[in-house]
Amino acid sequence: MERLRALAAVADHGSIAQAARTLHMTASGVSQQLAKLEREAGHRLLEPQGRSVRLTHAGRVLAGHADRLLAQLATAQSDLADLGDEVLGPLRIGGVGSAVRTLLPDALADLTGDHPRLTPTVVDGEAVDLVPQLLNGELDLLLIESWANRPVSVPEGVTLRTLVSEDVYVALSERHPLSDRETVDLADLTGTAWACCPPGTAPHEALVQALRTRGVEPDIRYLLAEHLTQLSLVARNLTASLVPAMSRRPAPPGVRFLATRPALRRDIRAAWLTRAQSPPVRACVAAIEAHRQDRGDIRPDEGEPPETGSRTAG
Template sequence: MFTLDRLRALAAVAVHGSIAQAARSMHMTPSGVSQQLAKLEREAGHPLLEPHGRSVRLTHAGRILAGHADRLLAQLAAAQADLADLGDEVLGPLRIGGVGSAVRTLLPDALAALAAEHPRLTPTVVDGEAVDLLPRLLSGELDLLLIESWANRPLTVPEGVTLRTLVSEDVYVAVSDRHPLADRESVDLADLPDTVWACCPPGTEPYEALVQALRARGVEPGIRYSVAEHLTQLALVARNLAASLIPAMSRHPAPPGVRFLHTRPPLRRDVRAAWLTLNESPPVRACVAAIEA
């Protein structure tokens, strides 16, 4: 029995022409995609891929099965959309995933408004980073994401995902009020060559944005503290143990002893809603509208 995840992997290779690019589009590792395809070949009873230079290409059997996979996945998405739009009622489950700052700042008021207006809607929320949440959206485990995109490192999403910017905000360097540059209004990252940093874990959007921003100014980042929560990062900043890049919505509440300096050149972050285009449902539309309101 062919599984949808394996058929999605084959369809992605057919579109992108390589396992590596298919893996990036699905936010999986190449080895994970290869494992899915190996299982699918055993189930199909035919080789589906063959070497082609330094990459691979679909065999005749692979092209036949990929065509069926495309039609099946499109039909499944259409069925889900039809059921979701039935009567255009805002009811049933709405599974939301979001980065912590957006969950804390944007969601509570929106969820309260939805509870009052649509009492038959049952939202659930998990927090996390885009690198972990996007695969769960693509697999159908989540319906709506609130994820971040940094101007110096824009977020890329696979085809078939709709993005809508909800908030665009400045990013600040947070330093202790005992830091030598704490009396400035702004700071060039090039002026922080020996700074210890606190940041979200490697692979996350904030981590990659910090590394890219510092290296663009000729500074090799010294990230000593890898913690997900901005409030924990600010606790380290307050004790003069580290500096941190903090988006505007995460400045409050900040512990005493923290100064927020504008960056030169300016850094900005967007918080965006993301959902599968073919799975846009009344609950998704209602939630996005509530946040925008």
């Protein structure tokens, strides 16, 4: 089925490179899948077309069957998930650290108390690493971040639901010359050293874009995955950091949080495969939504419907 999925993606997008991006695979990985499919089918499925490829007649015939088979498989998976509403079995969750720390504990405590046959597991990480694990079936539910100035991108077939929308602050040491302000213009932070998550992650890209938009070339000296570790350096006046509302606590003494100009926001979104929305996934999202109202420093989504199959959502 994975080889047929690769063929269908090439048929839809017209190139191996675009198919690879859609499937979150490398181009060489897609090429290997298609080469094996050709051997199994006993027909040549692709032929060169300039610097790209096109489907042969046999390729078009098989791609038509692939579309129907993949649609039937998605229907079968949905039917199995809907056989009953009993919340049991494994629930494999991946999420960014701040969302795992803030949103999951109460929700999981309720779920496991109400459904003792449910077995949740949790890993933390960034969307760039977690989305491929969702797509290949290693994870069932993600809690990923989407910055307003750097929206998260997901492939078709993934449903997104906004759980939390929150302000983002600049964290400065109380010894920093601008720390007495309530709001700081990012343009005023020229020459400031920054702590941030590693390159490729949403927080890193959002910081770089926010500063460059204000004419500031980022001086990122500390690449640290955890906000609390970043704040320990901020407290010693070594660096500044962009910190979403839910990550402000616990903060070490000596740290001030200033609103930004222009304002920055971050969403936490639940993500799951549309075709694999199981009762445990639905129950977990509902439990998180039930508890989010108890927090006063973050604004919940106000009735936003799920987004399905959007490549970029922000």
